[in-house]
Amino acid sequence: MPAYARTAALAGLTTAMIAVLTGAAPSVPRPGGAAPVAPSDPAPVEADGFRSVRTYTVVARPVRLRIRALHVDSALQRLGLQRDGTVEVPARPEVAGWYEHGPRPGQPGPAVILGHVDSRSGPGVFAQLSTVRPGTLIAVDRADGSTVTFRVTGVSQTSKTAFPTDLVYAPTLDATLRLVTCGGSFDRARGSYRDNVIVFADHV
Amino acid sequence: MRTRQAGRRRHLFPLLCAGLAVALPAGPAPLRPAAPAPPSAHGPDHPVAAAATAPSAADLAVRFQALLGQHSVLAADLMRSRIRGDDAFAQAANAALGGNTDAMTSLVGQLFGAATADKFRPMWSDHIVALVAYAGAVAERDTRAKGRARAELVEDEQQLGRFFAGASHGRLPPKVARAAVVMHVNHLTGQADAYAAADYTTADRLYREGYQHTYGLGLTLADALLPAADRATLRAPVWRLRSQLGEVLAEHAVLLEDVNRAAVANTADFDAAGDTINANTRDLAAAIDTLFGASTARRFQSLWASHVELLVEYAAATAAGKPDRRHRAQAELRTFEHDMAAVLAPATGGRVPAADLSAALQEHDRMLLEHADAYAARDYRGAQDLAGRTYEHMFALARGLADGFGATVAARLPHGGAQTGYGGLAGVTEHR
Incomplete structure (x- = not known):
């Protein structure tokens, strides 16, 4: 233990005891009230040239999704909300889409990409999504030529009536990716699958 | 000899801890804080000690993160003041770091039990004393003392890694636990070395990375040590x-x-x-x-x-x-x-x-x-x-x-599931 630390600690203890015994709070000057310290060095004040930054890195929008393990290589359509408040889905079964009111892939927050499991007559871009395994890599190409990579952490299948909006879309500052498609049994009366398959992936 | 040194360090640490407390409030956080009260590490005004209702485990875990992040910056400040020979600042930083350790030990007790807190405090105290010794050696350009401090830090890393791994009942592998502590120590010693060499860009980069890593370490530990229901809450x-x-x-x-x-x-x-x-x-x-x-x-x-x-x-x-x-x-x-x-x-x-x-x-x-x-x-x-x-x-x-x-953003999120299928593979998907 350095001698300085013992001295400092004892002095601190003494000061603390005096404060406790006397009930005195540490004296803190009001802002603007303290006399400015006269500069001991005539050299220019280092802080005089300080400027705060007024820009931040803007992540480019995603344009392509690639999952080698599933043989997925698709352009990305931009998706918004429908009038009933549900999410838009891609216009074509073989093309995936990015929910543009949420974060861009690689930006802090959960980016969401949706794709069809099938068409009326055959497979869609996410036909094999429910078979993806944790650890699988997902690449998203962006409009500025950059690529961001994610690693699958989990897959879940849930009823559409109990869709976990919070876990898929709710804001955090973790740069994550969610892939969404349909799964489970098909309700022929409604012309719709009863479940959604959701893949969760973290930024690598 | 390790045993004797550790005993001496534990004996001295209460002195390092004496002084004002730097702790986070235990109750729901008001937007407009009350007028500041005179700080006290041990009196009834202490925000953690004065908690009237038990906060949730998630609440405590986030405060644990905050205190760990604060530990990193206070330790770095103390090491820097030691290097520049600013004893008055070092004394104040010592006291603040002691208050932080008090608050952290209290939180460890609330989160993981009194027995865990009793084991935590002396190990954490040893860790701080070794960091101060390292800064002293850097300040005095004493290579041998620096080597001794480094050896102490390595022992502390192993001890803390084993402690956290053990407390997690196998959820946190010892190697992962130790690696997290090693990174924390490397941030602090690295910033001290850079600061002493007047490489302030590196020193401040490590200062910031150290804060962020240690803040995140709080989540890693809480995620490993808390019951499953609390872990799920933390990830919400x-x-x-x-x-x-x-x-x-x-x-x-x-x-x-x-x-x-x-x-x-x-x-x-x-x-x-x-x-x-x-x-x-x-x-x-x-x-x-x-x-x-x-x-x-x-x-x-x-x-x-x-x-x-x-x-x-x-x-x-x-x-x-x-x-x-x-x-x-x-x-x-x-x-x-x-x-x-x-x-x-x-x-x-x-x-x-x-x-x-x-x-x-x-x-x-x-x-x-x-x-x-x-x-x-x-x-x-x-x-x-x-x-x-x-x-x-x-x-x-x-x-x-x-x-x-969060509430504002949640109000505009999509409703319900996505209609991303037309039935062409119905016979296949039903059997997956």
Whole structure:
């Protein structure tokens, strides 16, 4: 233990005891009230040239999704909300889409990409999504030529009536990716699958 | 010999811990904190000790993160003051670090049980003493002492790694636990080495990375040590956002105090400190972009940048002995507080009124100006006290903003599931 630390600690203890015994709070000057310290060095004040930054890195929008393990290589359509408040889905079964009111892939927050499991007559871009395994890599190409990579952490299948909006879309500052498609049994009366398959992936 | 040294270090540590407490409030965080009370590590006013109702495990876990992050910056500040031979500052930093350890031990007890807390304190204390010894060796350019301190740190890393792994009942592998502690120690020793070599860019990069890593370590530990239900809560978006906004906003306070310390003292590390607060400002703007889009983020950053510049201007004017510039900066901050509240209040959907936000920002600015004044007056104990309260205050503000922002964003999220199938593979998908 350095001698300085013992001295400092004892002095601190003494000061603390005096404060406790006397009930005195540490004296803190009001802002603007303290006399400015006269500069001991005539050299220019280092802080005089300080400027705060007024820009931040803007992540480019995603344009392509690639999952080698599933043989997925698709352009990305931009998706918004429908009038009933549900999410838009891609216009074509073989093309995936990015929910543009949420974060861009690689930006802090959960980016969401949706794709069809099938068409009326055959497979869609996410036909094999429910078979993806944790650890699988997902690449998203962006409009500025950059690529961001994610690693699958989990897959879940849930009823559409109990869709976990919070876990898929709710804001955090973790740069994550969610892939969404349909799964489970098909309700022929409604012309719709009863479940959604959701893949969760973290930024690598 | 390890046993004898460890015993001596444990004997000395209570002295290091004596002084004022720097702890986070235990109850739900008010947006507008009450008038500050005289700090006390052990009395009934201590915010952790005075908790009337038991906070949730997630609440405690986020505060554990906050205290770990605070430990990192306080330890770095102490090591730096030791290196520059500033004994008065080192004394104040010692006391603040002791208060942080008290608060952390108390939280460990609440989160993981008294037996775990009893084991935690002496190990954590040894770790701090070894860090101080390392800084002393760096200051004195004593290679042999540095080697001894390094050996102590390695032993502490192994001990802490085993302790956390054991407490997790196998959920946290010993190698992972030790690696996390090693990284924490490397950040602190690395920033000390760089600071001593006047490589302030590296020193401040490691200072910031150290804060972020140690803050994240709190989540890693809580995630490993808490019961399954609490772990799930911690991963829920609302808790992630509370934790993350708290991290970046409290870091703003820490880095602003650091840049103003350099401004007031007019030291050569000012530029590096300025770059570091700028990096935090970028992260804040990026967070606002995530939540509300680029337009709001640009507006936010423009105002926030003015806020940072005015606070630094106040400190620079103090260094230059220009009271008129100080008063002007102080007056212009009132405009910032009003304008920023007008931007943020709608983002909370009115859940946090603009008047309350403005008052909270005014309180934030007041404490930072007082911090600069205290530092200029070489009242380091007062400065550390203010730093601790500013840190607490930013967490309280972040909590209110996170909940308001989260609710606003949640209201516009898509409803229900996605209709992403037409039945062509119905016979296949049904059997997966």
